[in-house]
Amino acid sequence: MTNGDVIEADVLCIGGGIAGLMAAIRARELGAKVVVAEKGNTLSSGAGGIGNDHFLCYLPEAHGPDLKPLVEELRKGQLGARLKDHEAVRVWLEHTAEIVKLWDSWGIPMKYRGRYEFAGHAFPGDAYPCHLKYEGKRQKAVLTKEAIKRGAKIINRVMVFELVGDGAVTGAIGLHTRENKLIEFRAKSVLLGTGTVSRLYQGLTPGWMSNATRPCTLSGDGRAMAYRAGAELFNVETLEHHAGPKYFSRSGQATWVGVVRDPQGRPAGPFVTKPDRRYGDMIIEVNKGLFSEYAQSGKGPVYMDCRGISKKDYDYMMHWFGHEGFDALTNHLEEKGIDLRKHAIEWATYGKRGSGGSILQSVKGETSMKGLYVAGDETTRSISPAATFGWIAGENAAAYAEGVDMPRPGSAKEKIKEYKAFLEELRDRETGPDWKEVNIALQQIMSDYAGSVRSETLLEAGLTHLRRLKNEARATMIARNQHELTRSLEVLNLLDLGELVCIAARERKETRGQHVRTDYPYTNPKLDKLLIVKNVDGRPVTYWK
Amino acid sequence: MPPVIEKDVCIRCGQCATVCSEDVFFGSKKKKTPVVTYPEECWHCNACVLACPEEGAIRLRIPLPMMVCYK
Numbered sequence: 001m002t003n004g005d006v007i008e009a010d011v012l013c014i015g016g017g018i019a020g021l022m023a024a025i026r027a028r029e030l031g032a033k034v035v036v037a038e039k040g041n042t043l044s045s046g047a048g049g050i051g052n053d054h055f056l057c058y059l060p061e062a063h064g065p066d067l068k069p070l071v072e073e074l075r076k077g078q079l080g081a082r083l084k085d086h087e088a089v090r091v092w093l094e095h096t097a098e099i100v101k102l103w104d105s106w107g108i109p110m111k112y113r114g115r116y117e118f119a120g121h122a123f124p125g126d127a128y129p130c131h132l133k134y135e136g137k138r139q140k141a142v143l144t145k146e147a148i149k150r151g152a153k154i155i156n157r158v159m160v161f162e163l164v165g166d167g168a169v170t171g172a173i174g175l176h177t178r179e180n181k182l183i184e185f186r187a188k189s190v191l192l193g194t195g196t197v198s199r200l201y202q203g204l205t206p207g208w209m210s211n212a213t214r215p216c217t218l219s220g221d222g223r224a225m226a227y228r229a230g231a232e233l234f235n236v237e238t239l240e241h242h243a244g245p246k247y248f249s250r251s252g253q254a255t256w257v258g259v260v261r262d263p264q265g266r267p268a269g270p271f272v273t274k275p276d277r278r279y280g281d282m283i284i285e286v287n288k289g290l291f292s293e294y295a296q297s298g299k300g301p302v303y304m305d306c307r308g309i310s311k312k313d314y315d316y317m318m319h320w321f322g323h324e325g326f327d328a329l330t331n332h333l334e335e336k337g338i339d340l341r342k343h344a345i346e347w348a349t350y351g352k353r354g355s356g357g358s359i360l361q362s363v364k365g366e367t368s369m370k371g372l373y374v375a376g377d378e379t380t381r382s383i384s385p386a387a388t389f390g391w392i393a394g395e396n397a398a399a400y401a402e403g404v405d406m407p408r409p410g411s412a413k414e415k416i417k418e419y420k421a422f423l424e425e426l427r428d429r430e431t432g433p434d435w436k437e438v439n440i441a442l443q444q445i446m447s448d449y450a451g452s453v454r455s456e457t458l459l460e461a462g463l464t465h466l467r468r469l470k471n472e473a474r475a476t477m478i479a480r481n482q483h484e485l486t487r488s489l490e491v492l493n494l495l496d497l498g499e500l501v502c503i504a505a506r507e508r509k510e511t512r513g514q515h516v517r518t519d520y521p522y523t524n525p526k527l528d529k530l531l532i533v534k535n536v537d538g539r540p541v542t543y544w545k
Numbered sequence: 546m547p548p549v550i551e552k553d554v555c556i557r558c559g560q561c562a563t564v565c566s567e568d569v570f571f572g573s574k575k576k577k578t579p580v581v582t583y584p585e586e587c588w589h590c591n592a593c594v595l596a597c598p599e600e601g602a603i604r605l606r607i608p609l610p611m612m613v614c615y616k
Binding site: 046177210211301338346 | 563564565566567571582583585586588589590592595604605615
């Protein structure tokens with residue numbers, strides 16, 4: 001393994017998803033030398049890699065001069081719990097009009113038939129529908145082009161896995177995913193646009209890790225390396241789940257124009273009784289666990305029923321399916337002769353998507369560490385805040401970079417040496433578990449000991465098992481090639497994060513949302529705050545903020 | 546297992562392997578028909594199919610555990 005490559009940047013964007021590319025574009029516009037290090041290819045990577053069709057925004061020309069009523073309405077939907085921070089919501093929404101116009105000018109069509117169209121994610125009677133329909137199928141190609149046009153350097157096929165710096169972040173170390181080499185990045189500021197944490201819990205098909213709502217590559221690398229570097233994480237014990245077609249895991253529930261119905265054909269929720277393109281069925285946002293609850297009580301299955309849809313609405317839905325990234329699903333439906341006008345589709349609650357919570361951040365995208373910024377799914381799991389806070393964080397990372405010197409060579413030397421020896425060992429081993437085996441074992445422990453049911457005894461035992469697994473993985477895991485080496489580093493990141501979930505879940509002695517403690521069955525209003533976990537001298541320490 | 550390449554139709558441009566973020570085509574060689582080395586890591590995003598310039602050269606086969614249940 002070689003470690004010859006050294007790349008310097010004012011702003012290093014780790015992850016070339018929506019947030020990373022928006023940050024790169026903005027930082028470059030402000031004159032910073034920008035490098036984007038992407039594990040896959042920015043043309044298709046990240047949660048927005050295959051498209052989106054809803055951009056949550058506040059457009060004064062459509063919504064009026066006052067932001068407040070729109071926010072109040074928004075709190076009723078799936079983002080409700082994430083809209084607590086009033087300043088963050090204001091900053092985000094106030095920037096959305098600018099981003100909508102920019103995207104439209106770059107070639108991501110934000111208008112439908114010449115006008116702004118709001119539909120889906122809405123209750124009937126909503127006075128301020130704010131989910132803008134947009135044609136996002138080619139959004140990653142457009143953003144990649146815009147970043148390159150402005151002079152940002154995009155390096156695909158590099159997994160950045162460790163931050164460098166003492167007190168402030170001054171660079172990172174990456175592994176090429178195809179060539180046998182390590183890459184050293186020296187940077188004045190670093191921005192994490194690494195997405196959410198997938199693959200921590202068993203999904204719809206246990207052992208089949210790619211059957212998930214987020215790409216397999218999103219293994220919480222940014223969060224794990226931020227933690228190791230000393231940044232504060234918050235509420236990592238939180239769990240997220242999602243709902244969609246059974247067994248074909250896909251996000252994008254609000255693109256469906258149908259009614260959620262029980263086996264007798266009765267609507268499961270009170271909101272819609274026939275498919276209507278304006279709304280979708282908001283019962284899914286009110287209770288994503290509905291599908292599991294019906295199945296477990298024997299009342300299921302529950303269907304997404306588009307039957308009775310008008311021709312106009314059907315064509316409309318299929319148009320947006322393409323932009324939301326449903327091509328593989330629609331091709332499959334067609335191949336199997338499943339016509340949504342004639343057949344109702346079973347839906348499922350997708351279990352635990354992964355750890356909620358995030359890297360602690362300000363509205364400027366700053367983390368608790370100097371020189372380290374964050375945006376994207378680590379901010380809010382939605383395309384609009386990813387674009388907006390990517391832009392904002394890129395701006396602030398560039399401004400910070402202006403005030404500091406390029407880090408001196410040599411600061412990463414020891415770490416690189418250590419990692420090189422470890423990675424070569426993984427490649428040299430002839431027998432042992434590969435990353436998949438480790439990942440499946442991890443998912444098993446997380447689902448059984450820190451999943452839907454949690455308690456002190458379960459979490460304590462789970463933590464012991466996890467630590468044993470981690471030691472065993474480090475001592476015996478094999479990687480047959482560079483690709484498997486990359487996946488091995490991913491699973492080691494996931495092991496770190498799994499441990500933090502257990503530690504934080506033990507500390508949160510209450511039941512809140514998906515965090516269900518059988519030994520503390522009630523929600524404690526006094527704990528409606530941030531549970532921080534931080535690496536202090538190699539040990540995880542928790543405290544409340 | 547997904548994706549499936551029709552060798553006789555494939556023009557060996559490698560676009561599918563270039564665009565795949567999961568790198569399921571790891572180990573593919575330039576100017577050769579790409580190999581699907583890690584089919585079970587496919588996220589069925591369809592990026593390879595969209596990137597392919599040759600009609601019918603590549604498609605996704607959805608694995609049985611992902612079957613859509615309907616009535």
